[in-house]
Amino acid sequence: MLSTDELALLEAIRESGSLSRAAARLGKAPSTVSYAARQLEARFDALLFDRRRYRLQLTPAGHLLAQEAARLMQDVSRLTQRVKQVAGGWEDRLWIVTDEILEFDTLIPVIRSFDALKSGVTLRITHEVLGGTWDALRDGRADLVVGATNEPPVIPGLRWFELGVMDWVFAVSPKHPLAKAKEPLERATVIQHRAIVVADTSRKTDVRGYGVLGGQPKLAVPRMRAKIRAQCEGLGVGWLPRDRVAGLIKRGDLIEKKTVDPREPNLLYVAWRGDHQGRALEWWLAQLQNKRLASRLVRGVEVDATL
Amino acid sequence: MLSTDELALLEAIRESGSLSRAAARLGKAPSTVSYAARQLEARFDALLFDRRRYRLQLTPAGHLLAQEAARLMQDVSRLTQRVKQVAGGWEDRLWIVTDEILEFDTLIPVIRSFDALKSGVTLRITHEVLGGTWDALRDGRADLVVGATNEPPVIPGLRWFELGVMDWVFAVSPKHPLAKAKEPLERATVIQHRAIVVADTSRKTDVRGYGVLGGQPKLAVPRMRAKIRAQCEGLGVGWLPRDRVAGLIKRGDLIEKKTVDPREPNLLYVAWRGDHQGRALEWWLAQLQNKRLASRLVRGVEVDATL
DNA sequence: GAACTCGTTCGAAGAGATCGAACATGTTGT
DNA sequence: ACAACATGTTCGATCTCTTCGAACGAGTTC
Numbered sequence: 001m002l003s004t005d006e007l008a009l010l011e012a013i014r015e016s017g018s019l020s021r022a023a024a025r026l027g028k029a030p031s032t033v034s035y036a037a038r039q040l041e042a043r044f045d046a047l048l049f050d051r052r053r054y055r056l057q058l059t060p061a062g063h064l065l066a067q068e069a070a071r072l073m074q075d076v077s078r079l080t081q082r083v084k085q086v087a088g089g090w091e092d093r094l095w096i097v098t099d100e101i102l103e104f105d106t107l108i109p110v111i112r113s114f115d116a117l118k119s120g121v122t123l124r125i126t127h128e129v130l131g132g133t134w135d136a137l138r139d140g141r142a143d144l145v146v147g148a149t150n151e152p153p154v155i156p157g158l159r160w161f162e163l164g165v166m167d168w169v170f171a172v173s174p175k176h177p178l179a180k181a182k183e184p185l186e187r188a189t190v191i192q193h194r195a196i197v198v199a200d201t202s203r204k205t206d207v208r209g210y211g212v213l214g215g216q217p218k219l220a221v222p223r224m225r226a227k228i229r230a231q232c233e234g235l236g237v238g239w240l241p242r243d244r245v246a247g248l249i250k251r252g253d254l255i256e257k258k259t260v261d262p263r264e265p266n267l268l269y270v271a272w273r274g275d276h277q278g279r280a281l282e283w284w285l286a287q288l289q290n291k292r293l294a295s296r297l298v299r300g301v302e303v304d305a306t307l
Numbered sequence: 308m309l310s311t312d313e314l315a316l317l318e319a320i321r322e323s324g325s326l327s328r329a330a331a332r333l334g335k336a337p338s339t340v341s342y343a344a345r346q347l348e349a350r351f352d353a354l355l356f357d358r359r360r361y362r363l364q365l366t367p368a369g370h371l372l373a374q375e376a377a378r379l380m381q382d383v384s385r386l387t388q389r390v391k392q393v394a395g396g397w398e399d400r401l402w403i404v405t406d407e408i409l410e411f412d413t414l415i416p417v418i419r420s421f422d423a424l425k426s427g428v429t430l431r432i433t434h435e436v437l438g439g440t441w442d443a444l445r446d447g448r449a450d451l452v453v454g455a456t457n458e459p460p461v462i463p464g465l466r467w468f469e470l471g472v473m474d475w476v477f478a479v480s481p482k483h484p485l486a487k488a489k490e491p492l493e494r495a496t497v498i499q500h501r502a503i504v505v506a507d508t509s510r511k512t513d514v515r516g517y518g519v520l521g522g523q524p525k526l527a528v529p530r531m532r533a534k535i536r537a538q539c540e541g542l543g544v545g546w547l548p549r550d551r552v553a554g555l556i557k558r559g560d561l562i563e564k565k566t567v568d569p570r571e572p573n574l575l576y577v578a579w580r581g582d583h584q585g586r587a588l589e590w591w592l593a594q595l596q597n598k599r600l601a602s603r604l605v606r607g608v609e610v611d612a613t614l
Numbered sequence: 615g616a617a618c619t620c621g622t623t624c625g626a627a628g629a630g631a632t633c634g635a636a637c638a639t640g641t642t643g644t
Numbered sequence: 645a646c647a648a649c650a651t652g653t654t655c656g657a658t659c660t661c662t663t664c665g666a667a668c669g670a671g672t673t674c
Contacts, residue, residue: 002383020651029633034652036631044387046394054640054651061394068386072379079375080351086351087368175574327620336664341621345661361620361671 002069010038010058010066013049019056085120091143091278097136099147100129100198100224101166101241101268103300107146114280121280126184129198137271145271145286147297152263152271160271163288164298167242168263171254173234184258191216194236196227228303239263243299266299309376316343317365317373326363329582390455392427398585400429404449407436407505407531408473408548408575410607414453417594421587428587437504444578451591454604455576468576470595471605475570478561480541488534491565498523503534503543535610546570550606575605 012022013033023033037056040050048062048269058066098107108124128136129243131150136142138155152160170185172178178185178193199220219236221227228240232253240254248254270288272281287293319329324374330340343361348355355369356590365373384554395398407412414432421430435443443590445462453564459467477492481487488496506527526543528534534548539560577595579588594600 018651023652026353030652031634031654033630034654039631044390044394046391048390050396050525051652056652059394061390064393064399065386070387072382072386075379079372079379082375083351083355083368083372084353086368087351087355091372092371325620330621337621338623338665339663341623346662358621363621 001067004141006036006040006075007066007069007073008064009033009040010048010069013037013056014058014063014066017055017057019049023226038235048249049152061259074157081120089279090119090121091280092273093285094144094278094280094283095142095180096123096125096144096146097133097142098125098127098145099133099149099268101149101266101300102127102147103224104253105301106297110293110299113287114270114283119280134271137273143272144281145269146288148269148271148304149266155273157273157275158271159274161289163268163270163294166266166298168239168265169232169242169245169249169256170238170247170259170263171240171245171256172237173232174255175234175253176237176255178257181257184260186260190259196221196230196238198222198224198227220248224300225303243298244302245304247304309379310482311380313343313347314373314380315374316340316347317355317376318367320344320363321365321370321373324362324364326530347364369505379441388427396586397426397428398450398587400431401451401585401587401591402449403430403432403451403453403591404443404456405432405434405451405452406440406575407434408456408573408607409434409454409604410531412608413604417600419592421590426587434453444580446582450579451588452576453595455578456573459555459576459578462580464580464582465578466581467576468596470575470577470601473573473575473605475546476549476556476563477545477570478538478547478552478556478563478568479544480493480539481559481562482541483544485544485564486562488564491567493567499567500525501543503528503537503545505529505531505534531607532610548607551609554609554611 009022011023013019016022016025019033020030023030026033030237037049044061044065046061047059048065050057052061052064064080082092098104104125104127111123111125133145134143134153134155136148137145137148137158138153147163148160152158172226176193178189181189186300188213194217197218199222217222219230221230226243227238227249228245230236230250231238231240245254249256270285272285288297313334315328318333318510320326323329323332326340326344327337330337333340344356351368351369351372355372357364357366357369371506389399396509411432411434418430418432421428433443440449440452440455441457441462443463444452444455444462454470455467459465482499483561484498485492485496501524504525506529526537528537531548531551534545535552535555537543537554538545538547552561556563577592579592595604
């Protein structure tokens with residue numbers, strides 16, 4: 001509805017303050033510009049040029065058109081670039097959902113590498129807790145899921161591979177009553193103490209945590225890092241990723257306790273829908289198959305007691 | 308960069324699943340549509356149509372273009388309407404800033420009347436406290452100011468008229484120690500009690516209220532209604548608009564006290580920059596010159612103790 | 615296998631855009 | 645006051661782009 005030539009015409013008139021000078025600037029005859037100006041006024045059914053004085057000028061409506069059309073032209077440019085990108089096999093956008101179990105920071109180097117490709121693909125990374133990652137994939141709210149726990153559910157076209165194995169340790173603060181309790185800890189002993197669980201508090205989800213016993217009081221916190229901090233402070237008990245608290249256990253800031261009911265290590269998955277797979281998704285899958293990166297993701301960032 | 312005809316072409320192909328049917332739908336020859344399709348592909352430098360099968364289809368890039376172009380076309384339509392509106396003498400948008408002293412609710416009927424004009428002018432109404440209304444006008448953050456207090460400052464092109472006069476009453480809760488104090492209240496007596504002031508708490512503005520004595524402790528609240536409530540609850544003292552608390556005083560929920568230092572009534576102003584005055588501004592000025600409306604604005608909404 | 619449909623090619627025709635020349639009008643410099 | 649220059653419009657000629665019908669090759673349907 002407005003070509004780059006027409007926008008250029010408006011801008012040339014605005015900047016030069018004259019139709020003749022605008023024509024010279026555009027390398028066109030004054031009659032060409034005059035004709036095009038009248039065409040624009042007919043098309044918009046509005047007076048865009050003030051011809052009452054010696055020199056033609058933009059009216060307020062003309063100024064508005066020039067200004068807003070420039071912005072629209074930017075939108076068109078961005079769209080043109082996106083169209084070429086999709087035509088080139090890239091996705092328009094890629095939605096990645098990670099389990100909260102993984103630390104976002106560990107993905108930063110991968111994001112930087114992806115940025116360096118200058119693909120133009122809009123990236124969005126969010127996280128879910130518990131079964132949320134699979135739900136996101138099923139509902140089309142994710143193109144790629146990283147670090148999903150539980151067995152992969154039945155989703156048409158679902159493809160996946162294992163990212164790694166996460167080992168757990170039941171740990172309490174030296175200040176916690178269970179620190180001195182006799183091992184292995186009985187269910188009845190554990191259930192008397194509040195469990196610290198990770199929950200997405202932005203959602204009013206049913207707060208169920210891994211390894212939490214029925215009827216056990218709980219404190220929900222938003223991130224794994226917060227859970228580790230809370231347990232260090234003796235606010236409750238629970239299972240923690242072994243690698244992330246190794247230093248804390250070594251320093252005595254957390255005490256590992258054996259339990260009658262041990263927790264099996266978790267298999268973490270990378271999963272995606274196979275039905276539409278563009279170059280961005282393929283790039284990310286190739287990265288995630290790299291064993292060193294996978295290991296860094298699964299091990300996470302070790303938590304320091306002093307922070 | 309994309310005409311309505313081109314968008315229509317994309318949509319016809321998408322909906323009919325065939326170039327020939329699209330041509331029929333558009334009332335054009337198939338060769339015309341074929342030519343235009345190739346023009347589009349050249350212009351976007353991208354494969355928009357898949358010709359490998361018997362019938363032509365949109366590629367993912369073609370789908371993206373059709374989808375996003377429809378949204379862009381809506382933006383263009385809206386721009387076209389705005390251009391006509393400005394060409395017709397209306398503003399593109401009107402920014403009204405009121406003093407917090409006025410109650411927003413009293414403007415609702417005027418807004419409704421303005422909406423009924425179907426001018427297309429985007430209205431934005433915000434409020435400021437203290438000298439903020441004049442600042443907003445000077446800084447170009449307001450086209451029209453309603454209920455400004457203080458003498459109009461020196462602003463080039465400033466025009467104004469009086470909206471009305473707001474009378475004040477110094478009032479305290481029956482529960483407040485000053486309720487039984489001997490009248491007229493001395494400065495030394497008043498200063499010992501916390502003042503309730505109205506401040507725009509979204510801004511870290513210097514909290515200075517009207518009729519607040521130097522060195523007097525203060526409680527800042529966001530609206531006049533909140534100040535009235537706070538004083539009813541005995542949380543502090545201060546001047547209140549007489550009309551808004553008339554019922555509360557009558558019922559004994561607030562006690563009027565005479566003071567040695569009385570507060571003069573405030574002149575409230577309507578002000579605007581005269582240098583660019585469109586039909587929307589003119590309409591609002593005409594409304595505000597209506598004495599009944601002006602009176603309703605100045606008197607405000609009486610506060611009920613039970614709320 | 616005939617009849618029909620699809621999309622492309624190509625030359626002709628139609629429509630729109632561009633230009634130069636001429637003109638009326640306003641501004642600037644002497 | 646007037647010549648020289650600048651501005652924007654008008655108009656017919658020309659150029660460029662778009663549209664179409666006819667013909668064609670290839671695929672689908674009955």
